[in-house]
Amino acid sequence: MLIVKKFGGTSVGNRDRIFNVAGRCVEEYKKGNDVVVVLSAMGKYTDVLIDMAKEINPNPPKREMDMLLTTGEQQSVALMAMAMASMGVPAVSLNAFQVAMHTTSTYSNARIKRIDTERIRNEIEQHKIVIITGFQGINKYDDYTTLGRGGSDTTAVALAAALHADLCEIYTDVDGVYTADPRKVKSARKLDMVTYDEMLELATLGAGVLHNRSVELAKKYGVQMVVRSSLNTNEGTIVKEGNKMEKMIVSGVAADPDAARVAVIGLKDEPGVAFKLFNELAKHNINIDMILQSVGRHGTKDITFTCSDEDADEAAELIKAKMDFESIDVNKDVAKVSIVGAGMQSNAGVAAKMFEALYDSNINIRMISTSEIRVTVLINASETERAMNAIHDKFDLGSDK
Numbered sequence: 599m600l601i602v603k604k605f606g607g608t609s610v611g612n613r614d615r616i617f618n619v620a621g622r623c624v625e626e627y628k629k630g631n632d633v634v635v636v637l638s639a640m641g642k643y644t645d646v647l648i649d650m651a652k653e654i655n656p657n658p659p660k661r662e663m664d665m666l667l668t669t670g671e672q673q674s675v676a677l678m679a680m681a682m683a684s685m686g687v688p689a690v691s692l693n694a695f696q697v698a699m700h701t702t703s704t705y706s707n708a709r710i711k712r713i714d715t716e717r718i719r720n721e722i723e724q725h726k727i728v729i730i731t732g733f734q735g736i737n738k739y740d741d742y743t744t745l746g747r748g749g750s751d752t753t754a755v756a757l758a759a760a761l762h763a764d765l766c767e768i769y770t771d772v773d774g775v776y777t778a779d780p781r782k783v784k785s786a787r788k789l790d791m792v793t794y795d796e797m798l799e800l801a802t803l804g805a806g807v808l809h810n811r812s813v814e815l816a817k818k819y820g821v822q823m824v825v826r827s828s829l830n831t832n833e834g835t836i837v838k839e840g841n842k843m844e845k846m847i848v849s850g851v852a853a854d855p856d857a858a859r860v861a862v863i864g865l866k867d868e869p870g871v872a873f874k875l876f877n878e879l880a881k882h883n884i885n886i887d888m889i890l891q892s893v894g895r896h897g898t899k900d901i902t903f904t905c906s907d908e909d910a911d912e913a914a915e916l917i918k919a920k921m922d923f924e925s926i927d928v929n930k931d932v933a934k935v936s937i938v939g940a941g942m943q944s945n946a947g948v949a950a951k952m953f954e955a956l957y958d959s960n961i962n963i964r965m966i967s968t969s970e971i972r973v974t975v976l977i978n979a980s981e982t983e984r985a986m987n988a989i990h991d992k993f994d995l996g997s998d999k
Contacts, residue, residue, distance in 0.1 A: 599764040600722075601626060604636040604732065604754035608771040609828035610674050611641035619769075619828060620681040623727055627687060632722050634761065636732045636754040637678060639670025644747075660705035661741060664734075668694070668742045671731035671750070678729050689727040692717065694734040694742065699753070701735030701743045704883065708735055708743035709811070710752065713760040730757065748809035755812040759819035766821050768808060769828035774835030775800070775807055777995040778851040782983050785996030789849060791836045796849050796938050799972045803936040804854030813837065847948060848939035848993045853982050855933045857887075858910035859964065861902040862917055864924025867894030871921075872901060878920050884909045887934070888967040888976060898924070902965065904934070904976060932964065933982040936974040937989060949973045955992035961985050 603626070605619050619635075627633045638644075647666055651658045675691035682689035697717060701708035721728045732750025735743045745752050751768055758766035775797065778786040792800075794817035801810035807825055816823050816837065826834025865871050872891065879886060884905055892900040905913055910928050917926060942948045949966075952973055956963060961984065965976035977985055990996065 600632040600634070600761060602634045602636065602754050602758040602761070602763045602766045603769060604750055604767070605638065605769045605828055606750065606771065607638040607641050607643065609769055610637055610678065615828075616640075616677055616681050620678060620685060622828070624682060624685055624687050627727055633727045634718065634722070634757060634763070635675075635678065635727060635729045636750055636757065637671060637674040637729065638732050638750040639667075640674050640677075643670045643673070664705045664742050664744045667744050668731070668734045671733055675729045675731050682727055682729075687727060688725060689729055690721050691729045691731075692721075693731045695736050695740075697730060699735040699756075701737055701745070703737040703739065703741075703743070705741075706744055707746045707883070708737065710735060710745070710756045710815075713756060715760050718757075718761065745811070746809075748806070749811075751809035751812035752815060755815040755819075755821050755823065758821045759815060763821070766816070766823045767834075768812075768823060768825045770807060770825065771827065771829060772807060773827045773830070773832045774825045775805070775837070775850070777849065778986055778990050779805070779853070782853070783851070783987050783990045783996075785987075785990060787996055789835050790833075791838065792849060793940055794837060794839055795971055796940055797837045799936070799938040799969070800850050800852050803852040803934060803938065803972070803974060804856075805850065805852040808837075847941035847945045848937045848995065849941075850938050851935070851986050851990050851993075851995065852938065853933055853935045853986055855979055855982060856907050857904050857932050857934050857976065858907050859902060859904050859927075859929045859932050859976060860910055860913055860917075861900065861927040861929075862921065862923050863900050863926065864898045865901060866922060867897050867899045871899075875901060875917060875921055876903075878916050879905075879913055882912065882916060884913050884916075888965050888974065890965055904932075904965065931979045932976050933979040934974050934976055935982060935985045935989065936972055937993070938972050940971050942973070943970045951992060952989055955988040956985060958992075959984055959988040961988070 679689040679691040700711045732753040774788045776786040780786040798813040801808045823837040888904040890902045967974045
């Protein structure tokens with residue numbers, strides 16, 4: 599078997615944890631399996647590098663940030679190879695340039711285009727454990743790029759797809775995918791299995807256990823994933839295609855505090871206004887989530903949308919420069935709370951039950967967005983944890999039915 603194992607920053611945060619990960623990988627190797635390991639930077643080292651950069655330049659060029667941040671993963675993989683060598687097991691560390699892992703040219707948020715697997719396969723044929731930097735790639739200019747926070751998950755799945763691996767294991771500091779963040783909802787329980795679609799929604803909506811683009815790739819290429827803890831040997835959560843036998847209408851509750859609401863008041867009520875507004879934001883790679891447009895009155899209309907915290911001010915400035923309107927309001931003290939579940943497609947009243955939970959807790963809903971397997975509401979950020987618990991209890995997600 600060929601197994602790709604990805605370990606996050608917490609899992610390799612110090613010497614003891616590096617040797618713990620090395621031991622788990624060596625154990626797999628000694629079973630006769632081929633092992634490819636993907637690592638994040640140690641602990642919070644990426645945050646340390648970001649702070650260092652901002653001490654030098656509060657608004658550093660994105661190319662130079664990628665040049666800096668890729669050093670974190672290079673430390674991790676080299677130290678891991680040293681640890682395995684000390685245990686008598688042949689291992690080699692490779693960065694994105696050595697692999698090579700080709701990406702688009704968008705610094706800080708690149709996407710993987712293709713992976714050259716020849717070097718990796720040659721090293722595997724020499725019976726080595728191959729340890730590869732996560733989160734990074736190279737573009738057509740031979741510059742380093744990064745895939746965005748959490749991008750090591752995407753690196754691992756992309757490698758699993760390119761190498762036709764039998765399994766992709768994502769190791770983290772929790773036992774698997776839970777019905778809610780167990781640090782915020784005490785009654786949250788681990789799921790044995792979750793579908794790609796459910797996991798994609800949960801990841802996109804703030805469940806930090808997996809990078810959403812990694813789930814997109816896994817679904818596209820049929821990569822079976824398992825999410826499990828690097829700190830124990832408990833069974834994890836399988837992420838795969840198909841319907842679950844258990845009839846859970848809602849699989850989980852997720853929250854995303856990285857949200858901002860932008861309200862544009864008094865736009866002209868005429869064709870093409872929404873296109874002009876959102877096309878301008880798209881040209882600057884600003885992702886938009888929830889959108890609400892009012893009914894036109896007196897020749898004007900209002901458009902309200904949500905985007906990430908860090909994009910909100912840039913979005914407002916772009917709109918001010920390109921659009922005619924009466925006023926604009928940016929509110930960063932909001933959060934998105936969502937329920938996700940494949941069973942919602944065939945069950946009426948799910949949204950009403952969620953809204954009832956919020957009403958019972960006296961939590962006001964500012965915006966609503968839905969899909970076949972998701973309902974998302976925008977609320978005040980200060981009420982996020984209370985909302986998650988109220989919804990989790992209302993759907994009785996803590997009981998193992």
